[in-house]
Amino acid sequence: MxxxxxxxxxxxxxxxxxxxxxxxxxxxxxxxxxxxxxxxxxxxxxxxxxxxxxxxxxxxxxxxxxxxxxxxxxxxxxxxxxxxxxxxxxxxxxxxxxxxxxxxxxxxxxxxxxxxxxxxLRHVSQAFAEDPVRILRVARFAARYARLGFKVAEETLTLMRAMVAAGEVDALVPERVWAELVKALSEPAPAEFFRALRNCGALERLFPELDRLFGVPQPPQHHPEIDTGIHALLVLEQAACLSDDPKLRFAALMHDLGKGLTPPERWPSHHGHEKSGLPALQALCTRLKAPKDYQRLAEQVMRYHGHCHRATELRAATLVDLLQRLDALRKNNRLADFLLACEADARGRTGFENRSYPQRDLILKAQIAAMAVTTAPLIAQGLQGEALGKALRQARIASVRRALAPQTPTITDLSPK
CATH class of the missing domain: 3.30.460.10 (Beta Polymerase, domain 2)
Structure with missing residues (x-):
């Protein structure tokens, strides 16, 4: 032995x-x-x-x-x-x-x-073709070792393509696909997982909602990379720089699924894509049996990333309502993850990788101001039910407005140094 x-x-x-x-x-x-x-x-x-x-x-x-x-x-x-x-x-x-x-x-x-x-990354023998999970594993190793310069060998890529054409990946059960996806999202370069799957044709079979983004144009003045699929992977790369959390990375990757559903005659505009992508996200999460916390954060980022990008233009009332919709006015909220995913979206564009994202600090400041408002004084006034809710909202709006008001310089500030 x-x-x-x-x-x-x-x-x-x-x-x-x-x-x-x-x-x-x-x-x-x-x-x-x-x-x-x-x-x-x-x-x-x-x-x-x-x-x-x-x-x-x-x-x-x-x-x-x-x-x-x-x-x-x-x-x-x-x-x-x-x-x-x-x-x-x-x-x-x-x-x-x-x-x-x-x-x-x-x-x-x-x-x-x-x-x-x-x-x-080269297969040992032709027996590789007998197990479709190995396609996912190779893609995951590409994500793990990309920073060391690893690539999938051409003969292995050819074999993976033949496996996809033979329908082998169609036999993969959702639980296994999801398990490999979460592992890949946790790797140092998760975007390489999806690039490898796309190179062998498996992305279309396993993640069609993502695959249909490739070839869909966006306005070049906002997206110099133009292609929506390329943008999605750039966003994932930025998310990987900002956080190790696979939930956040998943949400960042999925945020623009609606653009893959825009009729070609409307290209490169994608008005309303935040809402149109929600059914596609739900279909993907249902098919792969994604945990609810993954789906919840991804839905928030998809629905409200445009609001976040325009935060500097929003009124205090709109900011309070946004925080309420994000469930960000309670303890143990995930607003920080939402904001990082939105920042990844803003930076996941060619030439924008190192841009600052002041919207994140502004919304966090608004959150602190809104959460500083308590219900005790309002209850003491005898308010309850719907009246209490309306008064609480108004008090939060006032608090946010004060917190975000431009600071007036004092005489000391204006004096010569």
Missing amino acids: NTYLVGGAVRDRLLNLPVKERDWVVVGATPEQMLALGFRPVGREFPVFLHPQTHEEYALARTERKTAPGYRGFVVHAAPEVTLEQDLLRRDLTINAMAEDARGRLIDPYGGLSDLQAGL
Whole structure:
């Protein structure tokens, strides 16, 4: 029985990146032997065990054989005679098909190290085409390692296109697509995930609401990049610079779905796209079974990002009403996330990447002023019900108006220095 460190731990160590978790392959063992050593079984489809002390995963070496369409149609064979090379051959990418023995020596039968040095995401074998999840994984690795210069190998991209054409991605269940999406949104360069999917044709099948944005023009004076799909990915890039939160990044990416529904005769204008995109967003979230908090923030950004951009032009009453619609006048609100997503939209345009966004500070200032108003004095006046609500709104408007009023310089301010 021999144990080998495999996969991401080997890959990331060679890249001089932090190793987050370690996975092991055991060659020459049976499940009974693992149990006798105190390992706890956790695998349902194939033999995987947790180490009794470290709780790291130890999987028996195995092979897989495709028996049906989709990513669940496999027969797994795990037995003592399965070799390490056979186990590594079933993996997705060469950079994930390396191992280390007990002495720390690298075992690299499929050229993973050379691909790591060349920055290539290349499939190990034609067995790659048997599992459509691997399309999502390759796109996710593109998002993770783009800043290191990694690209999808041309032969792998060709294989991914053939898989899409064969309908393999249509077999992916929504829960798996959503899980990979959230992971991709959490990567350093999440826009590369969608670029990789679009390059192989999978974006149209998995995220048609996003795919239809490409080729749709916008007014060049406001959007020098012109193409709405390009703008969406630029916005996601800016969101990734502003926050690590995948919810915020998701909301920023989805904010302009309505532009993909504008009739061509109205291009490049997209009047009303904030509202027209809501059904598309709901359809996407329903299909992928997105959590409610993701959908809620995305709806807010889609519906009100135009209001946010015009914040300096809005009256105090409009600002208060906007804060109310955003549910921003209570504790534990997500106004900060909404504002960062809107800032990402403003900066996600060619040439606007480093522009300041004073609207964010203005709205936060208005929020503080509105939340400073309490109901106690109004209740003490005997107000209740609808009358109390109207009086509270007026008091908040007055507070916001005072907070945002231009400051009059004092005599001291005007005196010569």
